[in-house]
Amino acid sequence: xxxxxxxxxxxxxxxxxxxxxxxxxxxxxxxxxxxxxxxxxxxxxxxxxxxxxxxxxxxxxxxxxxxxxxxxxxxxxxxxxxxxxxxxxxxxxxxxxxxxxxxxxxxxxxxxxxxxxxxxxxxxxxxxxxxxxxxxxxxxxxxxxxxxxxxxxxxxxxxxxxxxx
Numbered sequence: 001x002x003x004x005x006x007x008x009x010x011x012x013x014x015x016x017x018x019x020x021x022x023x024x025x026x027x028x029x030x031x032x033x034x035x036x037x038x039x040x041x042x043x044x045x046x047x048x049x050x051x052x053x054x055x056x057x058x059x060x061x062x063x064x065x066x067x068x069x070x071x072x073x074x075x076x077x078x079x080x081x082x083x084x085x086x087x088x089x090x091x092x093x094x095x096x097x098x099x100x101x102x103x104x105x106x107x108x109x110x111x112x113x114x115x116x117x118x119x120x121x122x123x124x125x126x127x128x129x130x131x132x133x134x135x136x137x138x139x140x141x142x143x144x145x146x147x148x149x150x151x152x153x154x155x156x157x158x159x160x161x162x163x164x165x
Contacts, residue, residue, distance in 0.1 A: 039087040047091035056100045065102035065153070069146075075105035076145040079112030083119035103156040108149030115141040 015022035063071045082089070089110070097106055116138060125134040 047095035060100035079109035104153035107152035
């Protein structure tokens, strides 16, 4: 709602500055929406398929709260090799969460995707920053998904009594 309010305020400001400016902004935003729509649809479709194709027991076993270090390691590996941007990742992770994935593995997956994403390394980091930087950054970050996944799970348990429905 806040973002919608800011968008409406920006549109009103643009309109008062020049009605043509506001319409150019609306057209530009509409074009962006149409460009992003296929990625959004793919992400939500994949998320839905994960919920109906992967048994909840399997997700709980391999990535649930009780999956331990194995769940963190599996999520870290999958996060590093899964391509795609946030339009794919967040619907996918939300579906895994709703299907029984635990806080630790979900956190490890997202941190790994962000810091260690191989797709991002190959397309952006290595060509622009070089092998030396990419390797140094990756080595520095390799433990982060595991440590932060464990820490997030611990904090989530501690916060439980304060956020009961």
